[in-house]
Amino acid sequence: MSTTLLSGRALAQLIQQKARDEARDLDIDGLRPTLAVVVATDDGSTHWYVRSIERAAEGAGINCRIVDLGQDATGQVLASVLKDLSAEPSINGIILQTPLPPGVDADELVGHIAPEKDIDGANPLSLGRLAVGQPSFAPxxxxxxxxxxxxxxxxxxxxxxxxxxxxxxxxxxxxxxxxxxxxxxxxxxxxxxxxxxxxxxxxxxxxxxxxxxxxxxxxxxxxxxxxxxxxxxxxxxxxxxxxxxxxxxxxxxxxxxxxxxxxSVTTSLLLLHTVEAAREQSRALVRGTAV
Amino acid sequence: MSTTLLSGRALAQLIQQKARDEARDLDIDGLRPTLAVVVATDDGSTHWYVRSIERAAEGAGINCRIVDLGQDATGQVLASVLKDLSAEPSINGIILQTPLPPGVDADELVGHIAPEKDIDGANPLSLGRLAVGQPSFAPxxxxxxxxxxxxxxxxxxxxxxxxxxxxxxxxxxxxxxxxxxxxxxxxxxxxxxxxxxxxxxxxxxxxxxxxxxxxxxxxxxxxxxxxxxxxxxxxxxxxxxxxxxxxxxxxxxxxxxxxxxxxSVTTSLLLLHTVEAAREQSRALVRGTAV
The missing domain is CATH 3.40.50.720 (NAD(P)-binding Rossmann-like Domain)
Incomplete structure (x- = not known):
C-alpha cells in the first residue's frame, strides 16, 4: 500500500490567503489587525521563530508588535505587560512566547491574557470554554x-x-x-x-x-x-x-x-485567529458592548 | 461470575464524616463553612433536592444559605446575585441549581461564580484549570x-x-x-x-x-x-x-x-468541597492574599 504524504504547505498558503483577505476587509473600516508577541529570552531559535511569525504577519497585512522584555524579565513585569496588552484596544491578539526566564510560572501568566485576544488558546479559560462549547480560540x-x-x-x-x-x-x-x-x-x-x-x-x-x-x-x-x-x-x-x-x-x-x-499550518492559523479576533472586537465596539 | 455491587452509601458516610471533622476544625478558628445554593424554579423535585443538601450540610456542621429568587428571576438578577455571593467573605461555596427560568443562559451565568467558590466545577474556568493541572474543583x-x-x-x-x-x-x-x-x-x-x-x-x-x-x-x-x-x-x-x-x-x-x-456520593462531595474551599479561603486571609 502506498502512503500518501499530507503536506501542510498548500493548506498553509490557503489559510494565509484567507487571513490576508479578511484583514484587508477589516482594514477598509480603518482597523488593521494587530498581533502582540511577548518574548523574554535570549534563545536564538526562539527569536528566529518570532521573526518568522512577524514576516508572515506582514505578508498577511497584519501588524506584529514584538514586545521583547529581555531574559531577566520578572513574572510581575510579564503579568503587567500581558494585562496592559489585554486592555489596549489596538491589540487584537496576544502570544506569550516560551521559554520564559527561570522561576517564572507560565501557567499563571497566561491567565492574564484576555480570552478574546488569546489567539493561541493558552489561558485555561480558553480551554474550559472550548470544553463547554463557548466561543474561544483553540491552540x-x-x-x-x-x-x-x-x-x-x-x-x-x-x-x-x-x-x-x-x-x-x-x-x-x-x-x-x-x-x-x-x-x-x-x-x-x-x-x-x-x-x-x-x-x-x-x-x-x-x-x-x-x-x-x-x-x-x-x-x-x-x-x-x-x-x-x-x-x-x-x-x-x-x-x-x-x-x-x-x-x-x-x-x-x-x-x-x-x-x-x-x-507548517500552525503559524498561518495564528494569523487567521488574529484576524478573527479583530473582527469580533470591532463588532463588539459597534454593538457598544465589551467583548 | 458473580457481580459485586459497589454501593456508594458507606463511602458517602465516610466523606460526610470527613467534611464534618474538617468543618469542626475550621469552626474552632471561628469560621463556620457556608454553602450558598441559588435556586430560580418552582419545580418540586428541585426544591426537594436542595432541602436534602441543606439537611446534609447541617448534619456536617456547614451553614447552607438557600437563595430562592423565584421562577421569574431574570439573567441579570441571577448574575448579580452570583457576583455578590462570590465577593462575600462569609460564603465559601456556591451552587447554581438548575433548572433556570426559560431564556436564562446557565452557561453564561456560571462564569460569574468565583473559581475558588465553584464547588461543583460549573465555571468553564474550573474545567480549564482542571485540564492544565491547576487547583480547581471538579464537578x-x-x-x-x-x-x-x-x-x-x-x-x-x-x-x-x-x-x-x-x-x-x-x-x-x-x-x-x-x-x-x-x-x-x-x-x-x-x-x-x-x-x-x-x-x-x-x-x-x-x-x-x-x-x-x-x-x-x-x-x-x-x-x-x-x-x-x-x-x-x-x-x-x-x-x-x-x-x-x-x-x-x-x-x-x-x-x-x-x-x-x-x-449517593455526590452530595457528600459538595459538602467536602465547601469545607476545602473554606479552608483555602481562611489560609488566604491569614496570608493576606486574595484567593
Whole structure:
C-alpha cells in the first residue's frame, strides 16, 4: 500500500490567503489587525521563530508588535505587560512566547491574557470554554490537525481516533475538537500501557508526545491515517517528528511529514485567529458592548 | 461470575464524616463553612433536592444559605446575585441549581461564580484549570466516580477506561480526572459508532449518557467494572441508571447500583468541597492574599 504524504504547505498558503483577505476587509473600516508577541529570552531559535511569525504577519497585512522584555524579565513585569496588552484596544491578539526566564510560572501568566485576544488558546479559560462549547480560540497546533484532516477530506465523525499525548497545548484541546466533530476519542500517553492496544484498531492516530520514533509501523494497521505533531530537533540540527516514517510508510494510508506537515499550518492559523479576533472586537465596539 | 455491587452509601458516610471533622476544625478558628445554593424554579423535585443538601450540610456542621429568587428571576438578577455571593467573605461555596427560568443562559451565568467558590466545577474556568493541572474543583459527580474507584481499590493507571458521554458536567471532567490518574481514556457518545467496539476491551466502563438501558451485557466482557452515572426517572417515578442491570449482572466484575451508587456520593462531595474551599479561603486571609 502506498502512503500518501499530507503536506501542510498548500493548506498553509490557503489559510494565509484567507487571513490576508479578511484583514484587508477589516482594514477598509480603518482597523488593521494587530498581533502582540511577548518574548523574554535570549534563545536564538526562539527569536528566529518570532521573526518568522512577524514576516508572515506582514505578508498577511497584519501588524506584529514584538514586545521583547529581555531574559531577566520578572513574572510581575510579564503579568503587567500581558494585562496592559489585554486592555489596549489596538491589540487584537496576544502570544506569550516560551521559554520564559527561570522561576517564572507560565501557567499563571497566561491567565492574564484576555480570552478574546488569546489567539493561541493558552489561558485555561480558553480551554474550559472550548470544553463547554463557548466561543474561544483553540491552540493553533490543535486546530492545525483538524484543518489538515478537513483539507484532505479525512472524516472523523463516528470513527476511532487515538491521540497520543495529554498536554494542555495539543492532546487535551485536540481531543475536545475531535469530540466536537463526533469522533470516538482515545487519549494515550507515556503511562497508559502498550500503544498498540489502542492504535491498531484506530482509523486515525495523532502523535503529539515529543518523542522521536515513538510510533512505528508495528503499532498501526493497514489504512490508518497518521498525523505527526512531534517536532524534535536531532543533534545534527535536523527536525523530525514522533513517527518512524520509514516503517510507517507502506502501512499507513496517509502520513503528515515533518517538517512540512502540521507545523507548517500552525503559524498561518495564528494569523487567521488574529484576524478573527479583530473582527469580533470591532463588532463588539459597534454593538457598544465589551467583548 | 458473580457481580459485586459497589454501593456508594458507606463511602458517602465516610466523606460526610470527613467534611464534618474538617468543618469542626475550621469552626474552632471561628469560621463556620457556608454553602450558598441559588435556586430560580418552582419545580418540586428541585426544591426537594436542595432541602436534602441543606439537611446534609447541617448534619456536617456547614451553614447552607438557600437563595430562592423565584421562577421569574431574570439573567441579570441571577448574575448579580452570583457576583455578590462570590465577593462575600462569609460564603465559601456556591451552587447554581438548575433548572433556570426559560431564556436564562446557565452557561453564561456560571462564569460569574468565583473559581475558588465553584464547588461543583460549573465555571468553564474550573474545567480549564482542571485540564492544565491547576487547583480547581471538579464537578462533584465526576469526582464521585473517582472516589468510588479508589474506595473499592479499582486501579485505573495504565488501564483501558471507556467513558460514555461527553457532557461538560460528567464526561469531559471525568476524562480529565482519569487522565491525571494515568488511565488510557476513551470518550464515546451517541454519534461515535457501535459502543461495543470500545467497551468490549475496556477494563472499566463509566456510563454517563442519561439513556435508560444504554449499556447491556452484550457490550462488555467478563470482568469489566461498570460505573453507572445515569439517573433516569421512569414514568412510575422510580429511578434507574443507564445500565441494563439484569443483563450486565453475571458478566461484569462489579457494578454501581442506581440508586445508591454514584449519586449517593455526590452530595457528600459538595459538602467536602465547601469545607476545602473554606479552608483555602481562611489560609488566604491569614496570608493576606486574595484567593
Amino acid at each position: 493553533a497546533t490543535a486546530r492545525a490537525v483538524i484543518e489538515i484532516l478537513d483539507h484532505f477530506d479525512i472524516p472523523v465523525a463516528g470513527r476511532n481516533v487515538v491521540v497520543i499525548g495529554r498536554s494542555a497545548v495539543v492532546g487535551k484541546p485536540l481531543s475536545l475538537l475531535l469530540l466536537e466533530r463526533d469522533a470516538a476519542v482515545t487519549v494515550c500517553h507515556s503511562r497508559s500501557g502498550p500503544l498498540e492496544n489502542y492504535t491498531r484498531t484506530a482509523d486515525v492516530v495523532v502523535v503529539a508526545a515529543g518523542r522521536t520514533g515513538l510510533l512505528n509501523g508495528g503499532h498501526i494497521s493497514a489504512g490508518t491515517v497518521v498525523i505527526d505533531v512531534g517536532t524534535n530537533v536531532l543533534p545534527d540540527g535536523s527536525l523530525v517528528g514522533d513517527v518512524d516514517e520509514a516503517s510507517v510508510k507502506g502501512i499507513a494510508a496517509a502520513l503528515t511529514p515533518v517538517p512540512g506537515g502540521v507545523g | 462533584a459527580t465526576a469526582r464521585a466516580v473517582i472516589e468510588i474507584l479508589d474506595h473499592f481499590d479499582i486501579p485505573v493507571a495504565g488501564r483501558n477506561v471507556v467513558v460514555i458521554g461527553r457532557s461538560a458536567v460528567v464526561g469531559k471532567p471525568l476524562s480529565l480526572l482519569l487522565l491525571e490518574r494515568d488511565a488510557a481514556v476513551t470518550v464515546c457518545h451517541s454519534r461515535s459508532g457501535p459502543l461495543e467496539n470500545y467497551t468490549r476491551t475496556a477494563d472499566v466502563v463509566v456510563v454517563a449518557a442519561g439513556r435508560t438501558g444504554l449499556l447491556n451485557g452484550g457490550h462488555i466482557s467478563a470482568g469489566t467494572v461498570v460505573i453507572d452515572v445515569g439517573t433516569n426517572v421512569l414514568p412510575d417515578g422510580s429511578l434507574v441508571g443507564d445500565v441494563d442491570e439484569a443483563s450486565v449482572k453475571g458478566i461484569a466484575a462489579a457494578l454501581t447500583p442506581v440508586p445508591g451508587g454514584v449519586g
